[in-house]
Amino acid sequence: EVQLVESGGGLVQPGGSLRLSCAASGLIVNRNFMTWVRQAPGKGLEWLSLIDSSGRTYYADSVKGRFSISRDNSKNTLVLQMDSLRSDDTAVYYCARASYIYGLKSFDSWGQGTLVTVSS
Amino acid sequence: DIQLTQSPSFLSASVGDRVTITCRASQGISSYLAWYQQKPGKGPNLLIYDASTLQSGVPSRFRGSGSGTEFTLTVSSLQPEDFATYYCQQVNSYPLTFGGGTKVEI
Numbered sequence: 001e002v003q004l005v006e007s008g009g010g011l012v013q014p015g016g017s018l019r020l021s022c023a024a025s026g027l028i029v030n031r032n033f034m035t036w037v038r039q040a041p042g043k044g045l046e047w048l049s050l051i052d053s054s055g056r057t058y059y060a061d062s063v064k065g066r067f068s069i070s071r072d073n074s075k076n077t078l079v080l081q082m083d084s085l086r087s088d089d090t091a092v093y094y095c096a097r098a099s100y101i102y103g104l105k106s107f108d109s110w111g112q113g114t115l116v117t118v119s120s
Numbered sequence: 121d122i123q124l125t126q127s128p129s130f131l132s133a134s135v136g137d138r139v140t141i142t143c144r145a146s147q148g149i150s151s152y153l154a155w156y157q158q159k160p161g162k163g164p165n166l167l168i169y170d171a172s173t174l175q176s177g178v179p180s181r182f183r184g185s186g187s188g189t190e191f192t193l194t195v196s197s198l199q200p201e202d203f204a205t206y207y208c209q210q211v212n213s214y215p216l217t218f219g220g221g222t223k224v225e226i
Binding site: 035037044045046047050058059060061094096099103104105106107108110111112113 | 121152154156158162163164165166169170175207209211214215216217218219220221
């Protein structure tokens with residue numbers, strides 16, 4: 001059974017940085033397509049970033065240049081480094097496994113989310 | 121970027137009702153569409169991928185259809201556990217995008 005557990009959320013001041021982690025069990029992170037999605041309070045889902053099994057990365061325009069997705073293979077963990085944070089980055093951040101079979105299919109396993117609050 | 125427009129945004133229904141949610145894409149995406157269910161305080165749960173393929177373990181009362189730019193999610197007989205918010209998502213091209221969501225409530 002796949003389990004994804006996010007951590008690293010919390011309160012940060014505007015302009016600050018935060019590093020989110022997603023510990024995986026039941027799958028090997030560097031052999032899968034992995035992704036981050038966020039949800040602002042009372043709002044819908046917003047895709048942020050994806051890293052494929054080759055290490056190629058993709059970003060939404062809203063976070064390009066500020067956020068960086070990576071993997072820590074020794075810990076079987078997905079990472080999201082978030083810099084230059086703004087108040088509109090306040091959200092619950094989810095990691096997920098992206099299913100890929102001759103093409104991207106869906107996000108088929110999700111974590112429980114970690115809350116990031118950007119406020120002074 | 122591909123925009124996904126869901127309708128309705130809110131849907132009031134009763135147990136046993138047949139409900140249909142529509143998702144329209146701003147350009148053709150073949151069948152590269154997924155549907156998710158989300159309950160308060162939880163991460164989303166995959167229901168359907170490839171527009172019409174039921175994810176393992178999902179009840180057969182959920183059905184997806186469509187291709188190109190128009191898609192539907194139908195719940196044949198709404199159960200108490202189905203009251204939730206539903207999202208469509210396109211995986212045709214980057215940036216990946218979600219619809220705005222449809223809240224199904226009593």
